[in-house]
Amino acid sequence: MSSDFDLDEYQRVDGITLRAELAICAIANGSLVVLMMEREAEPFKGWLALPGGYLRGDRDLDATAHVILAQLGMYPCEPRLVGVCSKPGRDPKARGVSATYAAIVELDDLEVRLEQDKRFRIVTAIQANDDICDLSLEGHPVAAGYDHAAMIAKAIAYLRQMLENSLIAFEFLPPAFTLLELQQVHEVILGEAVDKVRFRKRMLARIFPDGSRLRATGREKLTGGRPAKLFELQRN
Amino acid sequence: MSSDFDLDEYQRVDGITLRAELAICAIANGSLVVLMMEREAEPFKGWLALPGGYLRGDRDLDATAHVILAQLGMYPCEPRLVGVCSKPGRDPKARGVSATYAAIVELDDLEVRLEQDKRFRIVTAIQANDDICDLSLEGHPVAAGYDHAAMIAKAIAYLRQMLENSLIAFEFLPPAFTLLELQQVHEVILGEAVDKVRFRKRMLARIFPDGSRLRATGREKLTGGRPAKLFELQRN
Numbered sequence: 001m002s003s004d005f006d007l008d009e010y011q012r013v014d015g016i017t018l019r020a021e022l023a024i025c026a027i028a029n030g031s032l033v034v035l036m037m038e039r040e041a042e043p044f045k046g047w048l049a050l051p052g053g054y055l056r057g058d059r060d061l062d063a064t065a066h067v068i069l070a071q072l073g074m075y076p077c078e079p080r081l082v083g084v085c086s087k088p089g090r091d092p093k094a095r096g097v098s099a100t101y102a103a104i105v106e107l108d109d110l111e112v113r114l115e116q117d118k119r120f121r122i123v124t125a126i127q128a129n130d131d132i133c134d135l136s137l138e139g140h141p142v143a144a145g146y147d148h149a150a151m152i153a154k155a156i157a158y159l160r161q162m163l164e165n166s167l168i169a170f171e172f173l174p175p176a177f178t179l180l181e182l183q184q185v186h187e188v189i190l191g192e193a194v195d196k197v198r199f200r201k202r203m204l205a206r207i208f209p210d211g212s213r214l215r216a217t218g219r220e221k222l223t224g225g226r227p228a229k230l231f232e233l234q235r236n
Numbered sequence: 237m238s239s240d241f242d243l244d245e246y247q248r249v250d251g252i253t254l255r256a257e258l259a260i261c262a263i264a265n266g267s268l269v270v271l272m273m274e275r276e277a278e279p280f281k282g283w284l285a286l287p288g289g290y291l292r293g294d295r296d297l298d299a300t301a302h303v304i305l306a307q308l309g310m311y312p313c314e315p316r317l318v319g320v321c322s323k324p325g326r327d328p329k330a331r332g333v334s335a336t337y338a339a340i341v342e343l344d345d346l347e348v349r350l351e352q353d354k355r356f357r358i359v360t361a362i363q364a365n366d367d368i369c370d371l372s373l374e375g376h377p378v379a380a381g382y383d384h385a386a387m388i389a390k391a392i393a394y395l396r397q398m399l400e401n402s403l404i405a406f407e408f409l410p411p412a413f414t415l416l417e418l419q420q421v422h423e424v425i426l427g428e429a430v431d432k433v434r435f436r437k438r439m440l441a442r443i444f445p446d447g448s449r450l451r452a453t454g455r456e457k458l459t460g461g462r463p464a465k466l467f468e469l470q471r472n
Contacts, residue, residue: 012290016252018322018333054248057331060322084320084335086254086296095293097254097333099320165401 017094020064021052021148022079023155024072026107027172027188028122032159034135034152035072035110036144037119043092044145048121048135050152052098065101072113079103083154090147098146102155104171127156127191159189167208170233176217178228179203211235253330256300257288257384258315259391260308262343263408263424264358268395270371270388271308271346272380273355279328280381284357284371286388288334301337308349315339319390326383334382338391340407363392363427395425403444406469412453414464415439447471 024035036048053068055061065079079101086097113120123142126134133153135142143149162168163186170177172185183199204214215234220227260271272284289304291297301315315337322333349356359378362370369389371378379385398404399422406413408421419435443449451470456463 012253013293014251016254016291017248018252018254055252055322055333057249058324060324061320061333062322081320084297084317086291086298086335088294088296097291097297099322161401162397165397 013095015095017091017096018055018061019052019096019098020055020061020068020079020101021050021085021098021151022065022068022101022103023050023082023152024069024074024103024105024110025125025155025159026105026110027185028107028124030184030188031124031126032156032188033107033110033122034125034155035113036121036123036135036148038121039145040119047145048123048137048142048148049145050100050148061099065099065103069103074103074105074109077103077105080158082158083151085147085151087147098151100151100154102158104168125152125156127153127160129153130157156189163189165209167210167212167233176219176221176230176232178221178223178230179214180228182231208233249331251331253327253332254291254297255288255332255334256291256297256304256315256337257286257321257334257387258301258304258337258339259286259318259388260305260310260339260341260346261361261391261395262341262346263421264343264360266420266424267360267362268392268424269343269346269358270361270391271349272357272359272371272384274357275381276355283381284359284373284378284384285381286336286384297335301335301339305339310339310341310345313339313341316394318394319387321383321387323383334387336387336390338394340404361388361392363389363396365389366393392425399425401445403446403448403469412455412457412466412468414457414459414466415450416464418467444469 026033037051039045039047039049051068053064055064069075069077069079081099082102083100085100090096110122114122121137124136128134131150131153133149133156135144135149159168169185173181179200182203183194187194207213212233212235214231217230217232219230221230262269273287275281275283275285287304287308289300291300305311305313305315317335318338319336321336326332346358350358357373360372364370367386367389369385369392371380371385395404405421409417415436418439419430423430440450448469448471450467453466453468455466457466
């Protein structure tokens, strides 16, 4: 037994590969969408997987996630660790461990990627519960390679957890937004309808974690019906 | 370039060691305390470190954390991933990556450990900000080996984030508790005083994430002064 509490020092695994995988999220037509890629090689050839990359000697995992986002043209945008997948057998080639990050981008950023590289897909993710997530592509159910559907489920569970206690909802919105747009972000992440009157009352009364509040900008957004007031987040 | 978005496939690191480290937390005398161990070997001989263990071939990291808790006699108790430390050079012996877990136990569980193994210490942790945490042992500042002080900071940042949007505060309490005890848990985790009247009003009005509310049990706890009402969490 070693000097620290190393239960398993003499049974440790050699040859672990460590990766960062990214669930890059946006909202499209009232659904949460995620960037995926069609795999061109085995294992899981032809299946969809999240973009990711191996840990290098001179970087940590957070930096790895940042580099991948930058290479995808999605910089600046903050990757957030949502889980680590390390089950034996999850990667048929190696004892692979993957740190999973969530990142929030604009839908435009995803669409630009699609135009530039035919391997990319924008996949709709519907969370069933914390562990399971259904994926669909152009209205048809699709499966993800490896345990990447579970990774997306972890990312959505993280977004849900952060919705109430952070400013994460506003990362899906432009600086000025309508209350309906804010409500729709909540509904998409929560996966259920929200009572409009109570939601508005609660949001207008709320002091957010950084001390900011919603304030009317005095401007309006043209909608199909009545113009809607535009709001912004402002520090007291 | 590989079929997935592997920026660095040919530069990946061999010989990574992967560990789970545990920030096992309790509240003692109005402070957050963490179980640490004095290291008996280099590197960081004589320094304090968190208990942890290497990933084995037949387990994932969550299971590793569970096994360590069980070996420490702290089962059942849920380890929660709070971060992954993977900076180059953080472990002088290897390219070591550590998943950090927070676990909440009763102070008694920590004290039993201390009696059984002279390497253990109960260390008080005061969070300065999300990245830095001051540690003290019997009133004297102490340093942690490796980046374990940063790991404890990550654990406290996690607890703070969960305080508003989960039932985590109640894991520090027995099933029946006074409102003052609940307030003290909040104050310890937040690291600042809370307004008593507003706190009570907010807690008594609150519907928690699982739909439960605080209810008076009808029993009282004897304190130094007036007996205090005992509350419990009850589903509607």
